[in-house]
Amino acid sequence: MSRREPSQTDLLHELEPAVAAELDRHLAMAKEWMPHEYVPWTEASNFDGPMGGVAWDVSQSRVSETARTALVVNLLTEDNLPSYHREIYESFGRDGAWGTWIGRWTAEEGRHGTAIRDYLLATRAVDPVALERERMIHMTQGFETSYQLDMLHTLAYVSFQELATRISHRNTGRFTEDPFCEQLLARIAVDENLHMVFYRNLLGQALELAPDASVQAVWDVVEGFEMPGSTIEGFTRRSLQIALAGIYDLRIHSDEVLNPVLKYWKLFEIEGLGPQAEQARDKLAAFLEALDTKAGRFEDKREQLKARQAQQSKA
Numbered sequence: 001m002s003r004r005e006p007s008q009t010d011l012l013h014e015l016e017p018a019v020a021a022e023l024d025r026h027l028a029m030a031k032e033w034m035p036h037e038y039v040p041w042t043e044a045s046n047f048d049g050p051m052g053g054v055a056w057d058v059s060q061s062r063v064s065e066t067a068r069t070a071l072v073v074n075l076l077t078e079d080n081l082p083s084y085h086r087e088i089y090e091s092f093g094r095d096g097a098w099g100t101w102i103g104r105w106t107a108e109e110g111r112h113g114t115a116i117r118d119y120l121l122a123t124r125a126v127d128p129v130a131l132e133r134e135r136m137i138h139m140t141q142g143f144e145t146s147y148q149l150d151m152l153h154t155l156a157y158v159s160f161q162e163l164a165t166r167i168s169h170r171n172t173g174r175f176t177e178d179p180f181c182e183q184l185l186a187r188i189a190v191d192e193n194l195h196m197v198f199y200r201n202l203l204g205q206a207l208e209l210a211p212d213a214s215v216q217a218v219w220d221v222v223e224g225f226e227m228p229g230s231t232i233e234g235f236t237r238r239s240l241q242i243a244l245a246g247i248y249d250l251r252i253h254s255d256e257v258l259n260p261v262l263k264y265w266k267l268f269e270i271e272g273l274g275p276q277a278e279q280a281r282d283k284l285a286a287f288l289e290a291l292d293t294k295a296g297r298f299e300d301k302r303e304q305l306k307a308r309q310a311q312q313s314k315a
């Protein structure tokens with residue numbers, strides 16, 4: 001790891017022109033959109049409390065229980081933005097283009113949580129009281145990665161995480177079978193995709209400047225990857241429900257998140273790695289194989305479960 005690779009501080013400086021170029025590309029690609037245009041305001045009505053309206057009841061929700069779970073997990077994940085802002089601010093610093101990017105990215109992300117919340121409240125899709133209580137708990141707890149805010153690890157993490165979030169929003173939207181909800185979540189997914197591209201391209205540059213340290217960071221992140229919402233109460237149960245619905249599961253994580261990004265980086269084609277990075281890459285290859293097997297096993301179990309449920313409903 002010590003083979004004349006630049007330190008993280010040097011790397012932050014060396015990557016700065018690439019950050020500026022990616023920022024320009026992002027600003028040219030990102031189309032302005034108005035969250036209020038995506039919310040069916042005429043469907044909204046007053047709630048109980050100071051307005052004296054009608055309290056929420058599950059019968060008012062047009063979406064299924066599983067769709068509600070996915071929507072709440074996605075929204076709570078977006079809600080933790082102050083923590084994510086702090087994490088990337090501390091990893092990247094605010095010098096030059098890094099700082100400009102963090103501001104822009106935070107502003108774009110800020111739109112996601114507010115737009116989803118407006119939608120869910122206007123359509124009474126989820127329990128607003130439970131949602132608010134959960135938001136308080138989740139945000140109070142905050143989010144912390146386990147990578148000591150190291151720039152390369154953070155870049156690797158967000159490259160995968162933005163893509164995972166994109167897919168999760170897109171599939172949740174489809175799963176609701178509510179065309180307007182799908183439209184909003186698809187719009188948000190476009191933002192997430194651009195975020196992924198930004199981080200993925202930067203890590204691509206880092207792999208050229210400091211291949212050993214970057215490969216190590218990628219392996220560490222893949223090995224310990226957890227969704228940013230993993231600290232939400234009941235996340236294990238909820239993520240199983242989300243996986244059984246095919247909204248986000250191991251197959252998607254393997255085939256639509258990890259592998260495409262690794263392929264883009266041509267990570268398995270990099271030559272001249274030091275022994276430690278070579279070892280990390282071997283572990284990564286073995287991990288991906290094992291993940292593929294696990295994903296297949298989960299798919300089989302899901303099929304069996306579906307078949308059993310179909311049988312039971314016939315009986």
Ligand SMILES: [Fe+2]
Nearest residue numbers: 078109112192
């Ligand atoms: Fe977002």
Ligand SMILES: [Fe+2]
Nearest residue numbers: 162191192195
């Ligand atoms: Fe994002």
